[in-house]
Amino acid sequence: QGKRDGRGAFRFFQAEMGIALRARAQLEQELRLGIECGEIEPFYQPVVSLPGRELIGFEVLARWRHPVQGLLAPDAFITLAEETGMIADLTWALMRKACTDARSWPSHLQLAINISPLQLQDRQMPARILAILTETGFAPSRLEIEITETALVNDIEAARTALTSMQSLGVRIALDDFGTGYSSLYHLRELKFDKLKIDRSYIASVPLGAERAKLVDAIIALGSSLGLVTTAEGIESSDSVDWLAGQGCTYGQGFLFGAPMTKVATDRLLTEWTDGAGNLVLDRAANG
Ligand code: C2E
Ligand code: MG
Numbered sequence: 001q002g003k004r005d006g007r008g009a010f011r012f013f014q015a016e017m018g019i020a021l022r023a024r025a026q027l028e029q030e031l032r033l034g035i036e037c038g039e040i041e042p043f044y045q046p047v048v049s050l051p052g053r054e055l056i057g058f059e060v061l062a063r064w065r066h067p068v069q070g071l072l073a074p075d076a077f078i079t080l081a082e083e084t085g086m087i088a089d090l091t092w093a094l095m096r097k098a099c100t101d102a103r104s105w106p107s108h109l110q111l112a113i114n115i116s117p118l119q120l121q122d123r124q125m126p127a128r129i130l131a132i133l134t135e136t137g138f139a140p141s142r143l144e145i146e147i148t149e150t151a152l153v154n155d156i157e158a159a160r161t162a163l164t165s166m167q168s169l170g171v172r173i174a175l176d177d178f179g180t181g182y183s184s185l186y187h188l189r190e191l192k193f194d195k196l197k198i199d200r201s202y203i204a205s206v207p208l209g210a211e212r213a214k215l216v217d218a219i220i221a222l223g224s225s226l227g228l229v230t231t232a233e234g235i236e237s238s239d240s241v242d243w244l245a246g247q248g249c250t251y252g253q254g255f256l257f258g259a260p261m262t263k264v265a266t267d268r269l270l271t272e273w274t275d276g277a278g279n280l281v282l283d284r285a286a287n288g
């Protein structure tokens with residue numbers, strides 16, 4: 001009896017596995033096609049200076065406009081793209097679109113784009129970026145590359161070479177989600193960054209949680225002692241803005257200033273949110 005139950009459970013498990021594998025294979029095929037057909041779309045999230053809330057640019061965040069499932073967030077497809085080697089095609093298509101979109105925006109605005117740590121192993125990467133910048137006429141000094149700390153690198157030499165050659169093009173490098181990796185200080189010692197982005201898990205509780213606030217304070221101080229600027233990610237309430245600015249945090253990003261939005265919404269933001277002096281101040285975000 002028990003044996004038969006076991007076999008039944010195993011068959012059930014096999015069937016479930018089969019379904020999961022087929023679903024994954026199908027998603028993989030759809031993603032390949034989606035990248036080719038231009039279904040990967042850049043969304044733009046405002047980045048502002050603190051405490052003035054002046055718009056300095058946008059982070060580019062990938063969305064997949066799936067023909068059946070609708071708009072998909074990165075957690076539904078970035079890992080799959082990484083595991084199947086499609087991440088490079090995805091990234092370059094996204095970067096090309098974003099640099100093209102940004103052509104009609106004020107020329108001081110920057111773009112930050114996320115690169116998978118896997119791509120640091122690709123020797124062609126700096127050349128690919130330069131080709132896209134040249135093709136779209138986007139100045140390298142307006143581009144920032146974000147690299148997440150969580151899975152940074154196994155080949156530190158290759159990473160250093162890639163980062164250095166991008167910096168020599170004039171592109172800046174940000175260490176993303178700082179404080180979530182298990183070897184933050186190692187990365188800071190071994191690689192040269194221009195910016196630290198403090199992970200939003202620290203920011204959510206600022207200034208309410210005294211311990212986290214101390215850590216945020218220490219990260220900002222660490223950054224500035226290394227000559228790096230800092231961005232606080234995930235700012236949702238206006239209480240934290242003055243505190244962060246007071247600690248010396250340079251930039252802020254979060255739902256308070258604006259969620260990631262389409263190009264159309266971004267165009268609208270840029271025409272509507274200009275103050276009398278022609279500055280783009282996102283103060284209105286707080287009021288809706
Ligand atoms: P990230 O680079 O740290 O991007 C910030 C994420 O935090 C975004 O999620 C954004 O929507 C979210 N966020 C921003 N402000 C707030 C806030 O105030 N509150 C909360 N709760 N969340 C906020 P998203 O767009 O879902 O992206 C998730 C992650 O996926 C990104 O984290 C990045 O690591 C990755 N990703 C996105 N686009 C790309 C891409 O083109 N290439 C690669 N390799 N990774 C990407
Ligand atoms: Mg990022």
Ligand code: MG
Nearest residue numbers: 176177197233
């Ligand atoms: Mg981040």
Ligand code: MG
Nearest residue numbers: 148176177199
């Ligand atoms: Mg993240």
